[in-house]
Amino acid sequence: xxxxxxxxxxxxxxxxxxxxxxxxxxxxxxxxxxxxxxxxxxxxxxxxxxxxxxxxxxxxxxxxxxxxxxxxxxxxxxxxxxxxxxxxxxxxxxxxxxxxxxxxxxxx
Amino acid sequence: xxxxxxxxxxxxxxxxxxxxxxxxxxxxxxxxxxxxxxxxxxxxxxxxxxxxxxxxxxxxxxxxxxxxxxxxxxxxxxxxxxxxxxxxxxxxxxxxxxxxxxxxxxxxxxxxxxx
Numbered sequence: 001x002x003x004x005x006x007x008x009x010x011x012x013x014x015x016x017x018x019x020x021x022x023x024x025x026x027x028x029x030x031x032x033x034x035x036x037x038x039x040x041x042x043x044x045x046x047x048x049x050x051x052x053x054x055x056x057x058x059x060x061x062x063x064x065x066x067x068x069x070x071x072x073x074x075x076x077x078x079x080x081x082x083x084x085x086x087x088x089x090x091x092x093x094x095x096x097x098x099x100x101x102x103x104x105x106x107x108x
Numbered sequence: 109x110x111x112x113x114x115x116x117x118x119x120x121x122x123x124x125x126x127x128x129x130x131x132x133x134x135x136x137x138x139x140x141x142x143x144x145x146x147x148x149x150x151x152x153x154x155x156x157x158x159x160x161x162x163x164x165x166x167x168x169x170x171x172x173x174x175x176x177x178x179x180x181x182x183x184x185x186x187x188x189x190x191x192x193x194x195x196x197x198x199x200x201x202x203x204x205x206x207x208x209x210x211x212x213x214x215x216x217x218x219x220x221x222x223x
Contacts, residue, residue, distance in 0.1 A: 009148070032208055044151075044198065046211040086150060090209050094158060095166065096141055096202070100150035 002027045002091045006099035013077050014107050021072040021102045023061075023087030032090040033063055033070040036098070039083045047072075047085070057081070077106045111135075114199050114215035121189050121222055129184045129218050131199030139202045139209065140182040142166075142174065144195040145217070151198065157182055158204070189222045196220070 003026040013019045025031060035047040048056045050063040050070060061072045070087060087099040112133040121127045131140065138159050143151040143166075153166030155174040163174050171193060173185045182201075186193055196219050202212040 006150070034211070036212075043216055044200075044214040049211065051208065088212075093164075094139055094204055094209055095153065095156055095164070096139075096200070096209070096212055097153060097167070098143070098151035100148065 002031070002089050002095065002097050004087050004089050004097055004099035006085075006087055006102050008102045009100065010103050010105070012105045012107060015079055016076050019074050019077040019081070019104065019106075021085050021087075021104065023070045023072065023099060025068050025070065025087075025089050027068075027089060027091050029092055033061070034088040034090070034096075035059070035061055035070075035072050036086045036088055037083050038086070044086070077104075079106045079108060082106045112199060112201050112213050112215045114197075114218050117216065117218060119218060119220045121220070123190060123222055124188050127186045127189055127220070129186075129197055129199075129220070131182045131184070131215060133180055133182075133201040133213075135201065135203070135213075136179055137201035137203045137210075137213075138179070139204055139212075140176065141200040141202075141212065142172075142182065142184045143198045143200065144168065144193075145198060146195050154184065154197075186220075189220075191222050194220060194222045 033050040037047045141156045142154040157163045157176045199215040200212040203210045
């Protein structure tokens with residue numbers, strides 16, 4: 001079975017402050033991990049994936065297999081980062097499982 | 109138009125009625141997924157499909173039926189709608205390259221209310 005846990009339902013930070021959205025997973029094999037974002041009134045869209053090791057919109061995420069975590073980080077939050085963020089896992093069965101999401105609010 | 113589209117966007121139905129939500133994608137992606145989005149639960153997988161005529165249950169399949177006779181379509185049917193199935197439903201598609209899945213592309217969602 002595969003499971004994704006996002007412990008924070010709501011997270012508020014001030015503009016310019018660092019932000020970290022936590023994601024832990026449970027999977028016995030080698031998973032693919034993703035972060036998806038849903039801005040207000042927009043479709044859910046991919047933010048980044050661990051395979052590509054990219055920085056998108058200033059966000060990064062590192063897969064830590066020892067801690068089974070894939071936390072999303074940004075050093076300086078912007079108001080336009082306010083959105084719902086979902087961590088997701090794809091295992092060998094290609095089933096794409098999402099966490100419960102974290103609503104990020106960046107305050108001015 | 110290229111992409112993934114869901115219909116209808118909004119639906120109100122009565123308890124006990126059958127309702128079908130449609131999903132169509134134009135990329136010939138192999139994988140398609142149905143999720144429901146509820147406050148506090150995030151996105152929960154209902155069913156997914158790896159190819160035409162291949163479907164598998166997700167986390168919350170009870171009360172739902174899917175079919176995939178064609179690669180591009182993946183309809184979701186609520187055989188006898190219940191109030192607990194009031195939710196926003198999202199369809200998604202992705203392609204499996206043989207070693208990994210491409211990103212999943214999502215439809216705009218269907219807001220279903222069961223009264």
